[in-house]
Structure formats: structure tokens, C-alpha cells
Amino acid sequence: MIMLYGSQQDYDLLSGLPTDKPPMTAEQVAAMHAHMEKVHQALAESGELVDARGLSAPAHARRVQFTGGVPVVTDGPYPETQEVLAGYTIVECASFDRATEIAAGFVDPDAAGGFVDVRPVLDGFEDLAG
Template sequence: MSGAAGAGEEGKTVKYMILLYGSQRDYDALSGQPGDRPAMTPEQVAAMHAHMEKTHQALVESGELVDAQGLAAPAHARRVQLTGGAPVVTDGPYPETQEVLAGYTIVECASFDRATEIAAGFVNPDAPGEYVDVRPVVDGIEDLAG
């Protein structure tokens, strides 16, 4: 298996993207807006940011962090589709139950197992059902075959 999907050749590292998800209601709770879920307290928000900072700093120190970014709330998103060849734009937010990409972290490490181990650190153990996805980053079209 070549490139990104493989476990890495001897000494070769591979990039993996860890995808974090959320919904508009998650962003609302994060910003302190009450809704069908309680607003997060400033202490809870600070604890979440401290956890992310600690996790990313550990990846910097291990040399595995490539990039990490959070994304704006779904209320600030646009979905573009084609209908009859013409673009149709839908402004967010989308239905409250629909999760969207909330942020990502790209790591470069020796194996898919290591990337999975890193990803587990982003899942909140106090949030049943929360998940992240881990996907290899491809270097070229030859890496898409699978």
C-alpha cells in the first residue's frame, strides 16, 4: 500500500487529519446561549480550551503537530449544491441535529494506530456518543486507490 493509507515505511511518517464535529446547538452552548442544552459556564469553556491547548502542545513537543484549526459556527456557513447546473446556496445554520465539521487537527506520525491514539485524546469522556474521525491525508491521486 502506498503513501498516506499505509502504516508508513521504515522511518517514514504519514499525515492524518483528525476531524472534530459539532452542531449549531453545541456552538450556542459554548457561547453561553441557553437552548435545548444548558449553556456552558465560563469555567467549562476555559477547561475545554485548556484541554485542547494541552493536547496540541504535547503534539508540538513530540513533533507530530502539522496544523490545527477550529471553524466558525454553522450559522456562518454556506452549503453550495448544483441544481440543473446552477449553484443553489443554503445559508446555515442547518437543522440542529445535523453535525458539521467544527475543526481539525493534522498530525504527522508513524502509523494509523498512533494517529488513532492521538485522536482518542480529543473525545470528551463525559459526552456519550461524541466521536472524531481519523483519515489519512493523500499526497496524490495514486494514494486514492484503496
């Protein structure tokens, strides 16, 4: 699974809401979408794409945690968290190295601090031991 990250501010930029960053132009948004479409199309054509989805903005998320044995629900976004999972792409490929190579295609080399995480998806609980 290739996990893509963003922030509430990134979602706001895409929505045209004011942020501390300069607003994205329609051309920049279109270029970003075109890039993602190109990467996913290539993966579909190679037979390596399993699934890919974007996630809603952190403002629409809820965190559930237990305090004193009682579930506490907090609405997002969460000020203590800058990066949040923004979407994912699941690939089935020959090796972890190939998955890492694919993941590099999602990172904008011109964006300082941009990153994705790559993690194997387990088939079941028995995989946790290995």
C-alpha cells in the same frame, strides 16, 4: 487528519446563547480550552503536530450544490444536519494506529455520543487509486 465535530447548538452554548441544553459555565469553557491546548502542546512537543484549526459556526457556512445543472447556495445552519465539522488537527506520526491513539485524546469520555474521525490525508490524486 483528526476531524472534530460539533453542532450549531454547541457553538451557541460556547457563545452563551440560549439552547435546549444547560448553559456551559465559564469554568467548563475554560476547562475545554485548557484540554485542547494541553493535547496540542503535547503533539507540538513530540513533533507530531502539523496544523490545527477551529472552524466558524455553521450559521456562518454556505453549502453549494447543483440542482438541474445550476448552482444553488444555501446559508447555514442546516436543519437536516446535527453534527458539523467544527475543527481539525493534522498530525504526522509513525502509523495510523498512533493517529487513532492521538484522536482518542480529543474525545471526552464523559460526553455521550462524542466522536472524532481519523482519515489519512492524500498527497495527490495518484493516492486515490491505492
